[in-house]
Amino acid sequence: MFAAADMLRVFQSYRGDAVVIPGRGARHWQDISTRPSRDIPLGDPAMGGHASFALGLAMAQPNEKVVLFDSEGDLLINLGALATIAEKRPRNLYHFLMDNECYATTGGQPVPNAKSISYAGIARECGYPAAYAFEDLEEFASNVEGILNEPGPVFVAMKIVPEIENDPIGRRQRWQTRTLEEVLRDVKKELGVPS
Amino acid sequence: MTSQGQALLRPEAVLEEFKKNGVTHVVWLPDSETNWMYLLMKAEPSLTLIPVSREGMAFSTAAGLSVGGKKPVVMIQNTGMLESGDSIRGWGLGMSTPLVLMVGVRGWTRHGGNRPTDVANFTEPFLNALGIHYYLIEHGGDAPRISLAFEEAERTKRPVAVLVGDEYHGFNR
Known part of the structure; x- marks a missing residue:
């Protein structure tokens, strides 16, 4: 396992102009990203939808590289998204999965069959042309540039150290610096989409 | 249910409404009320179909x-809604998504009479x-309401539904 923030720092070196949907890594990503106007930290609109959102964005903007940092709890809710992504085969979609084996924001309860699922295996069998799995940061670091130069859709499963939150939601510190409306306004401007 | 003497809601009319309103993508899951649209949409070069499970x-x-x-439309059944x-x-x-959802109304009878648990x-x-x-659209004369839904969704930046109430006539041909 490796830390989400360390992984995101490595990724940042190769990010280029990619549009990044940081998912549940957003808290760290906002301090690392050098292109915040091309980031889409959505918070949690509804659990289970990040992969489909990324697919829609990638299909709408085929000339933009779209990178998603998904989480295993989110993906498990709508595993069928993998089949749709595999069918549509967006060449510009890079689907990273942060697998911490638990629901960290609710106190760390394990996801179903937490330690035994091969998410890369599921993605591959759904039809992703390429799928990788990393448990070691150095191995991830030496492969990520090559992965980002492959045609998508590519799936990258990573074992991530859980950062468990136990405080009631009302007591948690708000880390977002932009509202959702501002996030969407900024990225649409970057993409040349009228608001 | 279509009343006697009213023109059936033809799939071509629905497709024409999509084209008129600049729809680019149809995100859908087949249902018993919308199955008739599939071949027509698939053959339409201005539309990309995205199937979900x-x-x-x-x-x-x-x-x-x-x-x-892009301008998507969602096409699903009321059960899935x-x-x-x-x-x-x-x-x-x-997300303030301006979006029309076409919803096939399984169990629609207009006059009631359903079992208490029917999804309608x-x-x-x-x-x-x-x-x-x-x-609500039930017959051919209702087709322009689809444009009203698109206009409202765009104006309000909200989802707007079109309930397709013709379960038995014209669709499963």
């Missing part, structure tokens, strides 16, 4: 398309609970 995914997919500047409640709330309402009984209360406005 659970209706909730349609709303996050549509949100991504919309943020990217109920399953999609939180996705409609979060990815539709929460819950369709309009569900939309009302979420504050989603809807238009």
Whole structure:
């Protein structure tokens, strides 16, 4: 396992102009990203939808590289998204999965069959042309540039150290610096989409 | 249910409404009321079909398309709409996604008479609970209401539903 923030720092070196949907890594990503106007930290609109959102964005903007940092709890809710992504085969979609084996924001309860699922295996069998799995940061670091130069859709499963939150939601510190409306306004401007 | 003497709602008329309103993508899951559209939509070069395996995914997919500047429509059955409640709330309402959802109304009879648990009984209360406005189409003369739904969705930046109430006539041909 490796830390989400360390992984995101490595990724940042190769990010280029990619549009990044940081998912549940957003808290760290906002301090690392050098292109915040091309980031889409959505918070949690509804659990289970990040992969489909990324697919829609990638299909709408085929000339933009779209990178998603998904989480295993989110993906498990709508595993069928993998089949749709595999069918549509967006060449510009890079689907990273942060697998911490638990629901960290609710106190760390394990996801179903937490330690035994091969998410890369599921993605591959759904039809992703390429799928990788990393448990070691150095191995991830030496492969990520090559992965980002492959045609998508590519799936990258990573074992991530859980950062468990136990405080009631009302007591948690708000880390977002932009509202959702501002996030969407900024990225649409970057993409040349009228608001 | 179509009243006697009224023109059937032809799939070509629905497709024409999509084209007139600049729809680019149809995010859908087949149902017994919309199956007639499939071949027609597939043959239409201006449309890209995106099949989903659970209706909730349609709303996050549509949100991504919309943020990217495209104009999706979601086409599902009322059963799946109920399953999609939180996705409609979060990815539709929460993201201010201007989106028309075409909803086949399984069990629609207009005059009631359903069993208490029929999904048709819950369709309009569900939309009302979420504050989603809807238009009903039952026959050919209703087709222009689809344009009204698109106009409202664009103006309000919200999801707007079109309830397809013709379950028995014209669709399963």
